[in-house]
Amino acid sequence: MSLEVNGHKTYAYTGNHAFDACLPTVIFIHGAANDHSVWALQSRYFAYHGHNVLAVDLPGHGKSAGDALNDVATFADWVKALMDAVGIEQAAIVGHSMGSLIGLETAARYPAIVTRLALVGTAIPMPVTDALLETSAANDHAAYEMINVFAHSPRAQIGGNRLPGAWMMGNSMRLMERSANGVLHADFTACNSYRGGLDAAKKTKCPVLLILGQRDLMTPPRAAKEAAASFSNARTVMLDGTGHSLMSEQPDAVLDALIDFLRPKNVTAA
Amino acid sequence: MPAPKTYQLDTLSLHAGQQPDSEFGARAQPIYFTTSYVFPDTDHAASLFNMERAGHVYSRISNPTNAALEERIAALEGGVGAIATASGQAALHLAIVTLMNAGSHIVASGSLYGGSHNLLAYTLPRFGIETTFVKPRDVDAFRAAIRPETRLLFGETLGNPGLDVLDIPRVSEVAHEAGLPLLVDSTFTTPYLMRPFDLGADLIFHSATKFLGGHGVAIGGLLVDGGKFDWDKSGNFPTLSEPYEGFHGMVFTEESTTAAFLLRARREGIRDFGACMSPINAFQIMQGMETLGPRMQRHMDNTRAVVAFLDKHDAVEQVVYPELPSHPDHELARKLLPNGCGAVFSFELKGGRSAGRKFIESLKVFSHLANVGDAKSLVIHPATTTHYRMDDAALRAAGITEGTVRLSIGIESAEDLLEDLSRALRASQKA
Structure with a gap:
């Protein structure tokens, strides 16, 4: 689906389905220097199982125009604007990494519109190392190289992908390399400067699911512990041996956790 | 701060794409000699067919042994993925039919393996796909031969029989200026001598029968996608950027930003033309690639x-x-x-x-x-x-x-x- 949000052309993957006002909606939000395609399997499943799906390309990412935003609060306002543009009043939000912070802040700012919140590969707060901030500021390819190693478990760096014939490390690198100059740094700035995560967690009223990778070096599970305890209604699924690229490393496990969390009988407004 | 290291060629040659068998711990790559795979339940089966879950349905389309080989060559070439085919010729054919229809045109080096030359010069014209052959050393000739209906530039990393070295950086520049991909046959060079994606190529194929296997016991081909070419931006590839009725109206460039080409090649080309590799051959080629x-x-x-x-x-x-x-x-x-x-x-x-x-x-x-x-x-x-x-x-x-x-x-x-x-x-x- 192509639509206009805040004056900019915006793309959201829908599984090739027209919007159905009778169905619940799930918004998938990608992480830094990524796009909607990181959710390929999971978003397609929900699109074909009783949901409207909006797997978005954030501003300045993928097929969406506009400048990359560098502030989580502004991203959250953009999600609200997206929902207004589509004409939906409520949605479940699933976010990965930076996308998890955007989902969290959206749920805190606009509690009436977020029915459920799934945080995949999250850390709250989400500090970014000086090395990554500096290399991304310089648009240095070394930033992508660092991320690619840190974001994949030792197992994933060897392969054995569940998706036949796909080399995870190569896909991840090529996807990041498609980012325009400045996008990665804007994303990292947004993550690094977001200080309101714990307060947002306390304000969040809807059910929350955290899906964490036991071998995640980018957002180690311990960095989500305090926030997990701050939610009023949250549970955590830990995926053994999994790094930060949870959707490609463990596509079925992530999907099963989301199915269990988002299945229609559980979908109720906060 | 130096970037952390990824594995080198000799390590990837031995390990990439393969984990020890989860059932019995086998260190060597098991040969999954099966046509088909049991579905846990009907919903899981439907999800596999509809690409909502990762896994295998039928060995013509994918097989775990072949998948390990495919990942391995993708890792060695620095690509996003690969498809194992029945032969190198099948890999070349798969690349061509994934990208174009009757009425399309190819610009190819004239210094090709005889089998490739036959396919382009005599067989494909029967199906409406024409090729203009140019001297591989004449980069301007590649440019001059491009027509509105051209969909691919093609050459061998080392031409036959004079070992013309394809100037991949310059020929790929010509291709990209015209919104076209460059496919190279890297059979003679292998990733040990050259990584064509690093030089500007977009697609690579190998006759794995040759140096990759090395033992001369198994025929096979490998088609690798570099994942850099922007099929949407090019506007020349409706097979990838417009709905495909053969798979529920799927738009491949929407499903996968980096691997739309491979997605269509597997979901259409391997499915319909059926030139898949036997898992026995995949195992034998992997054994060769280890060294x-x-x-x-x-x-x-x-x-x-x-x-x-x-x-x-x-x-x-x-x-x-x-x-x-x-x-x-x-x-x-x-x-x-x-x-x-x-x-x-x-x-x-x-x-x-x-x-x-x-x-x-x-x-x-x-x-x-x-x-x-x-x-x-x-x-x-x-x-x-x-x-x-x-x-x-x-x-x-x-x-x-x-x-x-x-x-x-x-x-x-x-x-x-x-x-x-x-x-x-x-x-x-x-x-």
């Missing part, structure tokens, strides 16, 4: 020794090898192929057809057959075998003379190879 680095280094060491020997021999008119200053692509080879120019090359024997015949028949270590890239050294005399129907003029047009001998240098003891060649050269001059 790719050490083998290729030995191939290169032996080739350099043989080239130096022949270059000084009185019975030899000329050796055609890019590492020699006499080769027209010597400087380009130094730049693009610093680790070597492969182990297949030709030389001109003095004495014509009769000398060629005597030379071949006098060899003891070299095997006389129509293949290259085996661990064993191979030889063929085109004028009396593959091109025997041609008269002298036709041979010259193909870049072959009556004295042309093609060698594929193996990994035997270099001393034994030189002795074998020395004896046969002496015999040839008495013919």
